[in-house]
Amino acid sequence: MAKYIGLTFAALAGLGFLSQAQAEELCQGFGPQTPRDISQTAGLNTSSVSIAPSADKLNLCNIHTHTNAEHKGPGFTVFAGDGDHGGYKCNETADLTEAELAEPAGSAFHGVKPGDTIEVHWVHTSCNITPGEGLGSCLSDACANPQLRVEAQVFLVVNDPKALSFLDFDYDGNIVNGLHQAKSLPESTGTPVTFIGSTTGPSFTQSTCSPLQVTWSVHPQCAKLDINSLNAWAEKGNVFKEDHSHGIRQLVTAPELLAPISN
Structure with a gap:
């Protein structure tokens, strides 16, 4: 081992002497982090955080997408690489037809093409807010520490009008029992896995954690989603000012940063 003295943590990890978690010098004192492999239920982070109410008891505050799945799950296990544009792809990606992969004539929603995987997040808050741009729309001066809930669905994007339409899952000013709600949420893609985590996105890692x-x-x-409906969503405009898909946060694997899953 003497010849390895002076190498960085990352270099030692590359040689197999340290785990990836050790190499990243994990952030300390934070609650459970996200994204994760939802097939794995183990976790050592038992910070006292209660499960938020169901989505129909909260206000929808934001809808956005990430290109490739941030999470790893039974239906999305194909590794797409490291970095901001890595993540996971739907298992059926390699089985799409020529027609499903055909590029549409125009594209109003950027960063996504047929054959891509996206993870859609419907973000909900206990704050009395109006849905809008970014996660800041989920907070207010009168409600700086809300309960937050994200409903997440991974889609395989195809050029097929018979596939699911994103417009069916939009907001469009929908109010139910006095609460802002999506018009609908996906229902045919298995029982959701519920757990405590954090916000995601490429600005966070295992060494730079999210406090929320x-x-x-x-x-x-996964479910197939028609790309033309994404373009229509961007073309007509939306209160979230979303016209492109975002980068991903790489999978959190360190048990110290994961909450145990009970369901």
């Missing part, structure tokens, strides 16, 4: 505590509800299977 979030209840996640992640569906385990």
